[in-house]
Each structure stands twice: as structure tokens, then as C-alpha cells.
Amino acid sequence: xxxxxxLRRLLAEDRSIRRFDASRPIGRDxxxxxxxxxxxxxxxxxxxxxxxxxxxxxxxxxAIFPLLAWAGYLTDWPGPAPEERPTAxxxxxxxxxxxxxxxxxxxxxLQAITLGARALGxxxxxxxxxxxxxxxxxxxxDTERFMPxxxxxLGYPAEEVMLEDMQGDxxxxxxxxDGTHHxxxxxxxxxxxx
Amino acid sequence: xxxxxxLRRLLAEDRSIRRFDASRPIGRDxxxxxxxxxxxxxxxxxxxxxxxxxxxxxxxxxAIFPLLAWAGYLTDWPGPAPEERPTAxxxxxxxxxxxxxxxxxxxxxLQAITLGARALGxxxxxxxxxxxxxxxxxxxxDTERFMPxxxxxLGYPAEEVMLEDMQGDxxxxxxxxDGTHHxxxxxxxxxxxx
Numbered sequence: 001x002x003x004x005x006x007l008r009r010l011l012a013e014d015r016s017i018r019r020f021d022a023s024r025p026i027g028r029d030x031x032x033x034x035x036x037x038x039x040x041x042x043x044x045x046x047x048x049x050x051x052x053x054x055x056x057x058x059x060x061x062x063a064i065f066p067l068l069a070w071a072g073y074l075t076d077w078p079g080p081a082p083e084e085r086p087t088a089x090x091x092x093x094x095x096x097x098x099x100x101x102x103x104x105x106x107x108x109x110l111q112a113i114t115l116g117a118r119a120l121g122x123x124x125x126x127x128x129x130x131x132x133x134x135x136x137x138x139x140x141x142d143t144e145r146f147m148p149x150x151x152x153x154l155g156y157p158a159e160e161v162m163l164e165d166m167q168g169d170x171x172x173x174x175x176x177x178d179g180t181h182h183x184x185x186x187x188x189x190x191x192x193x194x
Numbered sequence: 195x196x197x198x199x200x201l202r203r204l205l206a207e208d209r210s211i212r213r214f215d216a217s218r219p220i221g222r223d224x225x226x227x228x229x230x231x232x233x234x235x236x237x238x239x240x241x242x243x244x245x246x247x248x249x250x251x252x253x254x255x256x257a258i259f260p261l262l263a264w265a266g267y268l269t270d271w272p273g274p275a276p277e278e279r280p281t282a283x284x285x286x287x288x289x290x291x292x293x294x295x296x297x298x299x300x301x302x303x304l305q306a307i308t309l310g311a312r313a314l315g316x317x318x319x320x321x322x323x324x325x326x327x328x329x330x331x332x333x334x335x336d337t338e339r340f341m342p343x344x345x346x347x348l349g350y351p352a353e354e355v356m357l358e359d360m361q362g363d364x365x366x367x368x369x370x371x372d373g374t375h376h377x378x379x380x381x382x383x384x385x386x387x388x
Contacts (some may be wrong), residue, residue, distance in 0.1 A: 003313035004227075006200050011234040011306055033198075036382050040205040040357070041305065042320055045266060046365045048380050051387045072239065093387065103322055104344065107301020111235065112205055119197035126236055128297055146387055150298065163234070171240045186242050188230050193245045193287065193340060 012163065014114050015183065017123025018071055019084040020155025026088035026122065028056045031154075033120075034090065037112040044103035051146055053139055055089040063138040064089050068151060069129035073172040086125075086153035091135060093146035106149055113152055123157035126150055206357065208308050209377065211317025212265055213278040214349025220282035220316065222250045225348075227314075228284065231306040238297035245340055247333055249283040257332040258283050262345060263323035267366040280319075280347035285329060287340035300343055307346055317351035320344055 001009070031054040038050065055064055065086070070079035080086070090113065094102055114124040132148040135141070141148065159181055166184035173183045195203070225248040232244065249258055259280070264273035274280070284307060288296055308318040326342040329335070335342065353375055360378035367377045 003200065003204060004310060006197065007204065007306075007309055007313050008231060008234070010197060010201065011231055014234075014236075016236050032382065032386065035385050037202060037205055039379050039382060039385065040202070040208075042208075042210050042308065044322060046367055046377060048365060048385075051385055053387050104298070104301035104304055104320070107298035107303070108305045109301070110298055111302045111305035112201075114236065115201055116198060119201050126298070128238060141387070171242060173240055183240060185233050188226065188233060191229050191233065191242075191245055192226065193247050193335070 010115050010118055014118040014124070015161035015163075016125045017155070017157045017159060017161065018125050018181070019080050019157075019159040020086050020123060021158045022083050022085045022087060022155070024087060024156040026056055026154055028054055030120065030122070031056060031088060031090060034113045034116045037116045038109040041105070041108045041112050043105050043108075047099055048105075049095045049098040049102050050105055050109055051093045051095050053091040053093060053141055053146075055091065055139060056087070060139065061085065061087060061089065064135060064151070067130050067134050067138060068127050068153070070127075071173075072129070074175065084158055086155040088154040090152040090154065091139065091141070091148050092150040092152070093141060093148050095145065096147055097145055102149075110150060110152065117154055121156065122154055125153045127153060204309050204312055208312040208318070209355035209357075210319045211349070211351045211353060211355065212319050212375070213274050213351075213353040214280050214317060215352045216277045216279045216281060216349070218281060218350040220250055220348055222248055224314065224316070225250060225282060225284060228307045228310045231310045232303040235299070235302045235306055237299050237302075241293055242299075243289045243292040243296050244299055244303055245287045245289050247285040247287060247335055247340075249285065249333060250281070254333065255279065255281060255283065258329060258345070261324050261328050261332060262321050262347070264321075266323065268369065271369075278352055280349040282348040284346040284348065285333065285335070285342050286344040286346070287335060287342050289339065290341055291339055296343075304344060304346065311348055315350065316348055319347045321347060
């Protein structure tokens with residue numbers, strides 16, 4: 001398979017995962033390998049102002065989990081049950097001593113991280129619905145210098161996710177009776193404007 | 195080579211390119227393949243509010259080029275000479291009818307695009323230093339609905355770019371006498387905070 005096809009397959013397989021196998025830990029060495037990928041990303045003005053707090057112990061995971069909101073469209077689902085919870089997290093932080101914003105570095109790096117996770121068989125979910133101050137406090141992050149911006153939840157996947165063609169303009173994902181998570185995506189024709 | 199190593203190699207090869215072979219055009223079908231990769235990216239609230247205007251004709255490229263600022267740290271370089279200019283562009287726009295911001299979707303998608311370009315042997319440079327209204331006017335983009343956020347310049351590379359270990363806190367890239375472009379990157383130990 002050529003590089004483009006490999007990349008396309010990885011992107012297709014790299015779905016937001018929200019139910020994990022809580023019995024399978026992720027080592028801190030794996031988290032380091034994922035952060036190492038972000039070193040290679042382009043960076044606005046080459047400032048590279050993003051940092052990562054890794055969390056991989058049960059204690060750290062227990063401290064973060066209750067601070068995160070999951071899957072806004074699944075209103076009758078309170079989030080992963082204990083046996084489905086992530087077994088590691090990366091907290092992406094902005095180094096405020098370097099910059100007050102990071103342009104699009106956040107997404108550039110998060111894409112590298114989730115693709116890297118996927119390539120290792122690990123599922124990821126990028127989360128934004130949390131109170132940065134509370135996450136920082138839970139992990140002892142000094143918010144005078146480092147401000148949490150995104151949390152990446154990680155674990156071995158315990159759910160199936162399927163891409164679907166979007167019908168009309170309804171972008172809400174859903175679960176079918178068999179537990180599969182379905183994610184509607186806009187057609188290419190809608191993405192290219194003239 | 196396994197998926198992780200392939201991804202890591204692609205990320206390492208995917209450097210911001212600012213000098214291209216202006217004699218080699220890029221077809222609109224290639225631009226479509228790159229935009230198609232963005233369909234597969236995660237999206238905040240799954241809104242998918244980003245759109246792309248493609249530019250691939252000499253007339254379109256000539257209209258955009260003078261509106262872009264290149265390589266802020268290379269103060270004695272006015273940007274690519276005519277024979278080094280990009281031969282295509284993707285203008286990433288936010289659909290204002292759907293959202294007033296895109297969270298980190300911009301970077302997630304730009305990473306997919308530049309990796310995809312690299313996999314096809316094409317160099318890319320993500321540009322932010324431009325007036326969105328002027329770029330929109332040059333391409334006839336209706337800013338009542340679509341607001342340009344980033345421009346990706348594309349072309350077959352005509353420069354070498356090397357990653358370097360950053361010395362101290364100096365993040366400025368530079369060119370050596372042989373024309374090679376050098377980009378200092380922070381060490382992994384600096385990226386992981388405790």
C-alpha cells in the first residue's frame with residue numbers, strides 16, 4: 001500500500017472512541033511516543049508553545065475522568081461505565097510564557113497524536129468540554145504557566161464506530177441497537193466551494 | 195514498515211515548503227483528493243463547518259500570491275521568485291452559517307492535507323499572514339457566508355528542509371549558504387511537563 005493510501009486508511013480508522021477496555025493499561029512510554037510525534041508538526045512562527053501532561057496511573061485517571069463531559073448528542077448516555085473508561089490521558093497545555101494563542105498548532109498536533117494512537121491500535125477521543133482550572137488542579141498543573149486546552153482520552157477500543165453519509169444537514173452522531181456508534185460525514189461536493 | 199513508523203516518517207518529511215517548481219502544475223483532481231481527506235477528520239460537535247476553495251490555474255495563483263506574506267524570520271527574503279512559486283492553493287474557509295468558530299478542526303484538517311500532499315510528493319506551506327477579505331475578493335468567495343482562515347500553498351518542492359535540535363530558546367528557522375532551510379525543534383523532554 002502506498003503512503004497516501006496508508007494515510008487515508010489511518011484517517012478513516014481514526015475515529016473518536018468513547019468506550020474502552022479499562023483492563024488494558026497504556027504505558028507512559030507509549031504516551032511519550034505520541035508526544036514525540038508532535039515535535040515533527042509545523043508550528044506557527046515555529047514557536048512550538050504546546051506542552052503535554054501525561055496521565056497513565058489509575059489514580060491520575062480517576063482524578064481526571066469526573067471532570068470530562070462525553071458525547072453531547074447522546075443525551076441518555078452518562079459517559080463510559082467503569083469497565084469502559086480510558087486508561088490514559090494527554091492534557092495539551094499552552095505555555096503562557098511563550099504565547100497567548102497557538103494558531104492551529106493545537107489541531108495539527110492532536111491529529112498527529114490520534115493518528116499515532118490509531119497506528120498502535122489505541123483509540124482516542126479529543127475532549128474540549130471541561131473546566132481547564134479543575135483539570136489543572138487535579139493533576140497539579142501550574143496554571144500561571146500552563147493552561148490546559150484539550151484533553152485526549154486514550155485506551156484500547158471497546159466499541160465499533162462507522163462513518164455514514166450525512167442525510168440533509170443533521171450532523172448528530174447516534175448509536176444503533178447493536179451498540180455501534182455512527183458518525184455522519186458531509187459529502188466531498190459540499191466541502192469544495194467555488 | 196508498520197503504520198506507526200510510516201506515519202512518523204511522513205510527519206518528519208512533511209516540512210513547510212516555501213520554494214517550489216513553478217513549472218509543475220497540480221491538477222484540481224489532486225486538490226479534491228486532499229480535501230477528501232478532511233472528510234475523515236474528527237470534528238467538534240461533528241459540525242464539520244470548514245470548506246475549501248481550490249485554486250489551480252495560473253490566473254488564480256497569480257491573484258492570490260501577492261496577498262500572502264512568507265517566512266517572517268527570513269527578513270532579507272521577499273518570498274519565492276516567479277520560478278519558485280506555488281502552483282496551487284487550498285483556501286480553508288469557515289462556513290459562518292454553521293459556526294462562529296471551528297475549535298481545533300482547522301489544524302486537524304490542515305495536518306491531514308499536508309500529510310496527504312507529502313504522501314503524493316507535493317510540498318505544502320500553511321499560511322496565516324494575509325488579509326482574509328482580500329483573499330476572498332481575489333477568488334470571488336462570498337464573505338457573508340465563507341470566511342478564509344488559512345491558505346495552504348502547494349507545489350512540487352524545490353528546496354531542502356532539515357529539522358535541527360533547538361539550541362536554548364531560539365525558535366527562528368534559518369537558511370544555510372547552500373540554500374538549505376533549517377528548522378529548530380524543541381526536545382521531547384521540554385514538551386512533557388509534570
